[in-house]
Ligand code: SF4
């Protein structure tokens with residue numbers, strides 16, 4: 001068996017235009033500076049994608065990347081996928097499943113896809129061997145059909161696959177990449193870019209092993225990590241709930257707390273009996289057939305497989321009911337039938353559509369219909385009311401989004417671009433930031449979320465600051481927090497609707513989550529003290545790679561990542577004015593509990609505090625020269641200046 | 650002491666213990682702690698899942714959310730907080 | 742005599758057992774364990790296959806417990822005497838009859854009380 005060192009990071013470069021490939025090692029110091037996965041991608045994106053490149057052209061590069069902890073029993077099989085988004089920003093997303101470890105065992109830690117193929121292809125990697133294969137027979141297939149077809153073609157049960165569905169092929173704005181059937185990633189546009197390259201799938205199989213530098217130290221650090229996360233020992237109310245019932249439990253809690261976006265967030269309260277009907281408990285009872293997990297996850301059942309047992313969709317199979325679906329296909333559309341919610345979700349997975357894109361865009365369209373801005377003449381005859389009684393019609397509309405047909409072609413643009421096209425004030429209730437649809441967590445009651453969503457370099461993405469409902473602040477005494485470099489009044493910081501300390505809190509969350517996503521590890525596993533005390537992650541990184549790096553230097557990697565991602569966006573023209581909550585959140589009060597809109601007197605000081613804490617210009621959001629210098633990113637400042645960007649001292 | 654009518658919601662494992670997701674419950678309990686004791690009579694194991702026997706405080710792996718009548722919800726830390734008629738409690 | 746038992750339909754396919762086992766001899770993590778989790782149809786099935794009686798190469802976390810059993814999050818792996826293993830199976834069956842939670846986790850992994858609870862609504866006792 002071929003053994004590699006955990007610190008080794010190799011990139012496979014594939015030129016889809018001419019079919020050439022080569023493997024090259026990445027600079028060893030990059031592992032120290034950017035760790036891997038998302039971090040490595042931040043550097044590669046900034047260096048390799050020319051400014052103002054056409055996102056759907058030859059110059060855009062699509063990266064798949066694992067990292068130093070992948071393949072080890074703590075990487076959780078997480079990996080990063082990245083490119084320039086068709087919206088102009090960085091597109092980066094995290095994936096679960098089993099693909100990352102398989103890449104590592106094949107000796108490929110990153111795959112860079114340059115150029116564009118002239119006909120559909122898929123990339124097959126098996127250890128040292130790599131080739132592009134014809135994929136004409138797969139083009140047009142749904143993701144489950146693609147999975148089946150490739151498994152017949154590559155009869156090795158352990159081959160790992162990533163693929164797009166018809167949505168990605170057809171250039172639907174926010175299509176995703178899927179793998180392991182039900183794990184998706186890259187909603188910021190990676191599926192669309194993969195489709196533009198005519199790359200249907202990647203298959204990888206690796207038979208090697210990964211050695212760690214200090215095995216006993218690794219095992220010891222693992223024990224601490226595991227103790228924080230195990231059902232029996234975790235000091236966190238989230239652990240038992242999320243690790244078994246899963247994240248959709250939130251909907252029922254939020255429904256009563258003024259936190260559940262209902263009817264396109266016109267309301268923030270949903271009737272309790274409706275929330276019960278689509279609850280995590282109802283899901284577990286009626287649909288779940290077995291527990292699932294990403295590679296090496298310490299939790300028993302964050303993921304599941306489900307089958308709709310009877311009724312109209314009898315026999316439909318899928319997996320994973322996250323925090324998202326009960327909102328985007330439930331309260332947001334006012335649908336309280338779990339069979340139907342799951343059917344919508346299964347259909348999105350089959351077609352490679354992003355559930356947030358589809359849910360928020362449908363909700364926007366329903367509000368347009370309610371207000372008479374869109375009529376049956378626009379919707380191909382569908383009565384598009386909230387609660388939607390025409391279920392067959394709505395499922396058909398989802399298909400039409402993926403195929404960009406009829407009314408579906410408008411919704412395929414995503415709600416921002418669709419609203420700009422439709423006008424008539426509909427921009428005011430399109431719930432998106434930087435043209436990307438929101439996710440499931442309420443903004444007017446979790447100010448850190450509002451800020452995190454507004455400033456995110458990739459558009460709304462909860463993994464950048466998860467969790468908004470953090471651990472018990474009393475687990476770490478103030479002296480220990482200070483020793484860990486956290487100088488925050490945690491009590492204030494954790495108050496949802498108090499703007500104080502939110503900028504500094506978000507800085508901590510952004511940096512520490514960037515570290516986790518670069519190792520990589522799963523950001524949902526920052527329970528107990530693991531979200532504030534990053535030492536177990538640091539110890540596992542050191543033991544695995546053998547790199548002597550000091551704790552604060554290790555955390556700096558996260559800071560570099562955010563600065564590089566910000567610099568990428570700055571070079572593309574994004575500035576402070578783009579870091580803003582959606583119109584509805586900034587201008588309309590919540591109709592319950594007196595929760596206020598995010599008016600400038602609330603939002604602007606938080607934004608100032610965040611930029612200030614990050615060392616960025618308050619007027620433009622551009623990282624200051626001294627900030628970049630201190631992070632060893634002087635070349636980034638120079639590159640920005642060379643493009644005519646004014647970088648403050 | 651007058652009776653209070655409460656809405657009780659059981660999330661995740663509390664629904665495994667109570668066997669239901671929510672119920673309207675009338676009680677003479679004065680505080681949340683007394684309510685938990687009363688519920689433990691109905692649903693054996695209920696108190697043990699919420700209260701740390703050593704300290705008498707809320708267990709670190711459990712949570713209680715309280716909606717006082719017509720007020721914003723809060724995450725409850727003090728089990729001796731008095732109960733108000735019409736409150737909603739979510740056991741998590 | 743204690744030996745290893747597998748409860749296949751509790752396995753979530755995480756491969757922690759296999760990955761840790763692979764490292765016990767030489768500190769190299771791979772897919773080559775004495776326990777392997779087969780996935781014959783993508784992620785639809787997870788089937789742990791043992792080539793080991795439980796005399797562990799190296800119990801990493803507790804001298805009395807095989808490494809694979811220590812790391813298994815769901816309770817799918819047991820290291821027990823035959824009678825005790827049978828008891829666990831019956832306990833699981835009983836727990837599942839009472840509540841759907843135990844489709845996805847073993848009752849002995851569950852930190853809260855569950856015994857003595859009333860039957861689910863709609864369930865005939
Ligand atoms: S917590 Fe969920 S998403 Fe994270 S590694 Fe585990 S199974 Fe995957």
Ligand code: SF4
Nearest residue numbers: 762793797798807809
């Ligand atoms: S008992 Fe030890 S050697 Fe045997 S399968 Fe389990 S981990 Fe491997």
Ligand code: SF4
Nearest residue numbers: 752753755756758813
């Ligand atoms: S550790 Fe347990 S749940 Fe995970 S694959 Fe092995 S037997 Fe299955």
